[in-house]
Amino acid sequence: MDVKALESLCVALNVKHNLNYAEKLTAVMNRLRYLNLLDVCSRCSGTGSYSYNSINGTVCFQCKGFKFTFPKTINQEYVNTASELTNRGRLIPYLEEVKKRSTINKARKSIDNLIWNSNISQEYVAIINQKANVDSELYAYRQKLTDISKPFYDKQHEYDVIESRYKLGKASKEELDDAANDLYDLYVSVRDEIKAVCNNYEKEKSL
Numbered sequence: 001m002d003v004k005a006l007e008s009l010c011v012a013l014n015v016k017h018n019l020n021y022a023e024k025l026t027a028v029m030n031r032l033r034y035l036n037l038l039d040v041c042s043r044c045s046g047t048g049s050y051s052y053n054s055i056n057g058t059v060c061f062q063c064k065g066f067k068f069t070f071p072k073t074i075n076q077e078y079v080n081t082a083s084e085l086t087n088r089g090r091l092i093p094y095l096e097e098v099k100k101r102s103t104i105n106k107a108r109k110s111i112d113n114l115i116w117n118s119n120i121s122q123e124y125v126a127i128i129n130q131k132a133n134v135d136s137e138l139y140a141y142r143q144k145l146t147d148i149s150k151p152f153y154d155k156q157h158e159y160d161v162i163e164s165r166y167k168l169g170k171a172s173k174e175e176l177d178d179a180a181n182d183l184y185d186l187y188v189s190v191r192d193e194i195k196a197v198c199n200n201y202e203k204e205k206s207l
């Protein structure tokens with residue numbers, strides 16, 4: 001897709017300006033798909049896969065597995081339609097969903113980072129790498145972090161299951177929203193517990 005056409009679609013669909021070409025293209029395609037303005041891929045009939053070849057495997061090379069493609073001509077009328085639908089708020093449910101998913105992904109990364117960047121884990125890993133013995137106190141602290149985070153990781157797994165069922169049309173939007181809210185609430189409490197344990201450890205070490 002040429003840059004000028006992509007830029008005008010970005011404006012029409014309110015896609016953020018500070019993205020690179022690939023990110024803009026992905027955002028534009030997702031939004032157009034949600035607005036039913038893309039064509040079903042003519043090569044794979046919207047399945048995303050095609051007969052095996054050694055470069056792409058079974059991924060359809062026309063739509064790259066996206067299942068939809070741009071219409072042949074993207075003229076002003078097409079851009080105007082996208083713009084009108086956007087201005088009428090037709091993208092709002094989609095954007096809310098994207099935002100929720102990004103919040104959840106951030107929560108996952110945040111728990112991982114808190115655990116692995118903590119002095120408890122860093123010291124623990126350093127000692128293991130030296131093949132030395134971890135003293136019982138550090139071991140207990142490391143175990144505490146594992147125990148505290150387990151319910152969050154379990155809940156995350158539950159959420160993933162519901163999300164994939166939702167994508168198959170087997171779970172409702174309400175179920176997905178409930179799961180997302182539960183996961184986020186758990187994230188907040190687990191995050192605070194991890195921080196408290198890390199603070200305790202620092203305090204004890206400095207005594």
Ligand SMILES: [Zn+2]
Binds near residue numbers: 044047048061065
């Ligand atoms: Zn295809």
